[in-house]
Amino acid sequence: MLAKPLTLSAPGKAILHGEHAVVHGKAALAVALNLRTFLQIRPSNNGKVLICLPNIGTSLNWEAVRLRTLLTAFSDGLDESKCPSPEQMDALKEFAGITTGLSATESLGTLAFLYLYLSISAKYGQIPSVEIVVWSELPTGAGLGSSAAYSVCLAAALLTACGAIGCPLEEEKSIVRWPEEELDLINRWAFRGEQVIHGKPSGVDNSVATWGGVLRFQSGKITSLKRVPTLMILLTNTKVSRSTKILVAGVKDKILKFPAIMNPVLASIDAISHECESVLEAMAVSPSQDYYPVLEELFDINQHHLNVIGVGHPSLDSVCRVTATHGLHSKLTGAGGGGCAITLLRPDTDPLMVEAARQDLSACGFECWETSIGAPGICLHSLSSLKAEVLHVFNEV
Amino acid sequence: MLAKPLTLSAPGKAILHGEHAVVHGKAALAVALNLRTFLQIRPSNNGKVLICLPNIGTSLNWEAVRLRTLLTAFSDGLDESKCPSPEQMDALKEFAGITTGLSATESLGTLAFLYLYLSISAKYGQIPSVEIVVWSELPTGAGLGSSAAYSVCLAAALLTACGAIGCPLEEEKSIVRWPEEELDLINRWAFRGEQVIHGKPSGVDNSVATWGGVLRFQSGKITSLKRVPTLMILLTNTKVSRSTKILVAGVKDKILKFPAIMNPVLASIDAISHECESVLEAMAVSPSQDYYPVLEELFDINQHHLNVIGVGHPSLDSVCRVTATHGLHSKLTGAGGGGCAITLLRPDTDPLMVEAARQDLSACGFECWETSIGAPGICLHSLSSLKAEVLHVFNEV
Numbered sequence: 001m002l003a004k005p006l007t008l009s010a011p012g013k014a015i016l017h018g019e020h021a022v023v024h025g026k027a028a029l030a031v032a033l034n035l036r037t038f039l040q041i042r043p044s045n046n047g048k049v050l051i052c053l054p055n056i057g058t059s060l061n062w063e064a065v066r067l068r069t070l071l072t073a074f075s076d077g078l079d080e081s082k083c084p085s086p087e088q089m090d091a092l093k094e095f096a097g098i099t100t101g102l103s104a105t106e107s108l109g110t111l112a113f114l115y116l117y118l119s120i121s122a123k124y125g126q127i128p129s130v131e132i133v134v135w136s137e138l139p140t141g142a143g144l145g146s147s148a149a150y151s152v153c154l155a156a157a158l159l160t161a162c163g164a165i166g167c168p169l170e171e172e173k174s175i176v177r178w179p180e181e182e183l184d185l186i187n188r189w190a191f192r193g194e195q196v197i198h199g200k201p202s203g204v205d206n207s208v209a210t211w212g213g214v215l216r217f218q219s220g221k222i223t224s225l226k227r228v229p230t231l232m233i234l235l236t237n238t239k240v241s242r243s244t245k246i247l248v249a250g251v252k253d254k255i256l257k258f259p260a261i262m263n264p265v266l267a268s269i270d271a272i273s274h275e276c277e278s279v280l281e282a283m284a285v286s287p288s289q290d291y292y293p294v295l296e297e298l299f300d301i302n303q304h305h306l307n308v309i310g311v312g313h314p315s316l317d318s319v320c321r322v323t324a325t326h327g328l329h330s331k332l333t334g335a336g337g338g339g340c341a342i343t344l345l346r347p348d349t350d351p352l353m354v355e356a357a358r359q360d361l362s363a364c365g366f367e368c369w370e371t372s373i374g375a376p377g378i379c380l381h382s383l384s385s386l387k388a389e390v391l392h393v394f395n396e397v
Numbered sequence: 398m399l400a401k402p403l404t405l406s407a408p409g410k411a412i413l414h415g416e417h418a419v420v421h422g423k424a425a426l427a428v429a430l431n432l433r434t435f436l437q438i439r440p441s442n443n444g445k446v447l448i449c450l451p452n453i454g455t456s457l458n459w460e461a462v463r464l465r466t467l468l469t470a471f472s473d474g475l476d477e478s479k480c481p482s483p484e485q486m487d488a489l490k491e492f493a494g495i496t497t498g499l500s501a502t503e504s505l506g507t508l509a510f511l512y513l514y515l516s517i518s519a520k521y522g523q524i525p526s527v528e529i530v531v532w533s534e535l536p537t538g539a540g541l542g543s544s545a546a547y548s549v550c551l552a553a554a555l556l557t558a559c560g561a562i563g564c565p566l567e568e569e570k571s572i573v574r575w576p577e578e579e580l581d582l583i584n585r586w587a588f589r590g591e592q593v594i595h596g597k598p599s600g601v602d603n604s605v606a607t608w609g610g611v612l613r614f615q616s617g618k619i620t621s622l623k624r625v626p627t628l629m630i631l632l633t634n635t636k637v638s639r640s641t642k643i644l645v646a647g648v649k650d651k652i653l654k655f656p657a658i659m660n661p662v663l664a665s666i667d668a669i670s671h672e673c674e675s676v677l678e679a680m681a682v683s684p685s686q687d688y689y690p691v692l693e694e695l696f697d698i699n700q701h702h703l704n705v706i707g708v709g710h711p712s713l714d715s716v717c718r719v720t721a722t723h724g725l726h727s728k729l730t731g732a733g734g735g736g737c738a739i740t741l742l743r744p745d746t747d748p749l750m751v752e753a754a755r756q757d758l759s760a761c762g763f764e765c766w767e768t769s770i771g772a773p774g775i776c777l778h779s780l781s782s783l784k785a786e787v788l789h790v791f792n793e794v
Contacts, residue, residue, distance in 0.1 A: 260668035264661035271657035
């Protein structure tokens with residue numbers, strides 16, 4: 001089933017518009033962020049299953065025969081709509097010795113892997129002895145969907161390894177994707193990985209990592225936008241940590257305290273998401289620089305609204321102010337209260353200006369990436385198409 | 398009728414909430430600003446009528462008999478609802494030699510005086526030979542209602558001088574006000590002065606200068622709030638000049654461009670004005686420090702909204718940021734795009750903190766006044782109650 005190493009990648013996620021408002025039934029636009037998680041799966045003949053996560057210095061392996069002793073407990077994997085049960089989690093924790101003090105990232109990453117390995121094996125048949133290396137450009141815990149990118153990569157690799165889905169890589173193509181129904185299967189399994197990691201995920205992050213592009217998310221319904229442009233951005237991590245739960249509760253309190261003031265703000269954010277969706281679809285049909293001022297204006301307006309609902313932060317104000325001095329427009333993305341901001345770059349933005357903005361942001365203690373949004377979802381790479389940094393990681397481990 | 402010098406004063410005006418939204422049918426709260434215009438009217442026996450405006454270095458006088466030659470043209474002053482006619486303005490301009498190059502402030506101030514002097518004389522009978530000195534703490538052209546304070550002072554002084562209204566000053570009281578129906582008459586005449594100066598004033602500024610306190614203004618209807626607290630503020634003039642007309646047009650354009658995004662913002666501003674009104678009324682009934690965080694929050698929210706509708710300015714952002722570093726909350730007041738900002742001070746705000754904020758604002762090139770809002774409207778002062786600075790001005794001229 002797995003004749004040679006396969007390398008695949010899935011994008012991270014950013015919220016373009018609608019964060020927080022989505023909790024109150026409004027539309028949000030989630031976009032694929034071209035900071036990617038790369039996974040290489042290699043056949044091995046030592047009877048072991050190995051997972052190596054160089055970002056966090058973790059490398060674990062188990063005898064495949066030992067793993068198979070757990071299989072019966074995972075036969076409910078036959079029904080993809082079932083969620084991981086507490087009993088399954090306990091069995092995996094005991095098996096992997098999770099109680100003995102791994103970090104949260106390491107523990108959850110290990111559990112999600114074991115869960116998907118066993119459930120997919122139970123459903124589709126034995127996965128051969130393999131080595132899996134996962135390396136990511138995404139920071140963890142920054143609200144950028146790193147766990148979903150990880151789950152999607154794992155699901156795609158394991159489903160491919162056991163033959164549940166095809167391996168569409170052709171020699172002459174540098175990047176290929178799976179057909180729609182197979183992507184759907186990847187997404188459903190990835191969601192279960194997300195459930196292992198997050199308990200009750202919304203499903204947005206794994207959908208973005210699977211489908212790429214831009215997704216509209218409203219009242220639990222996730223819709224992929226048909227055609228979207230790729231937009232260049234600066235992504236800035238303020239590195240100010242925050243609790244999404246506390247921020248969400250704060251917004252709710254504000255709405256209860258000032259309903260007549262706050263509900264219109266949510267309505268305005270909803271309208272921003274819809275306006276942005278229209279603009280993106282129009283840009284995809286007929287690209288023009290003329291759309292950028294509108295996108296910038298929507299960024300500015302929403303950033304003010306997010307401050308109004310109480311999820312701003314002085315560090316985010318700094319990002320906006322610093323980038324504004326270079327003529328750039330920014331907004332927070334995700335939970336706010338710190339975390340990350342995105343800054344829109346026009347195709348004709350002077351690279352020297354972008355570099356100057358990056359330097360000013362770094363001087364504030366922030367971390368910056370120049371990347372794009374609207375990136376493709378999970379895909380298979382030919383080895384020759386991988387950038388040197390990724391190749392280097394996979395050659396080292 | 399005028400046995401001895403009288404000194405009276407009227408307050409300036411600031412918009413607490415609802416600027417711009419009021420143009421679109423929403424509520425605004427206009428407040429009396431305790432930066433005042435002082436007027437002293439003194440009987441004289443030289444047969445002349447003198448007006449002296451030391452702020453702008455103007456002193457003009459006319460023979461009372463020469464002024465009386467114009468009286469017939471002002472007999473429509475019998476109907477207070479009539480507005481100043483172009484013919485009347487032309488006659489006054491010719492009389493005062495306005496064409497020969499006075500500044501706009503000087504010209505309009507002179508015209509408003511002559512118009513009120515003649516119209517009130519025509520209606521209520523001859524005004525004796527008087528000297529009038531008007532001095533103001535208010536900057537002109539900063540949207541703080543300086544022309545309305547001037548018109549209200551003039552109307553009150555001239556109506557008192559000719560006996561149309563009483564002179565309620567009692568020896569033992571430092572400050573007295575006229576009864577309601579006389580205030581109403583002052584206000585109606587002051588509106589005509591405002592018409593001379595502004596063409597089509599809304600009537601809000603002269604109402605605030607007359608009644609003081611806080612007025613709600615919506616769809617042309619002006620309502621005085623019954624009981625309001627006096628709030629301490631820092632008023633900051635960024636000295637960035639702007640065109641109210643262009644700003645108002647810009648807001649209209651934004652609403653037409655993004656109706657679904659902007660109309661909810663206006664609705665939210667409307668709700669802020671109503672919420673603020675409730676809080677002020679509650680504070681007047683039972684004063685408590687607990688209301689200040691709410692007032693501060695409303696300032697912050699509205700400042701964001703005003704940025705959203707496009708009337709912010711980097712200078713105003715600076716005021717907000719600088720005062721925020723001292724724990725204080727600010728918003729623009731009036732047209733925006735520069736102009737003035739107000740910063741709320743709590744009764745227990747450390748004076749050293751206020752002084753530090755003032756110094757930081759001055760370092761930005763801004764001008765600051767520590768004053769109050771919700772101040773009394775037009776009133777008569779006993780000489781002994783006047784502060785030294787004002788006495789000094791009136792003793793000098």
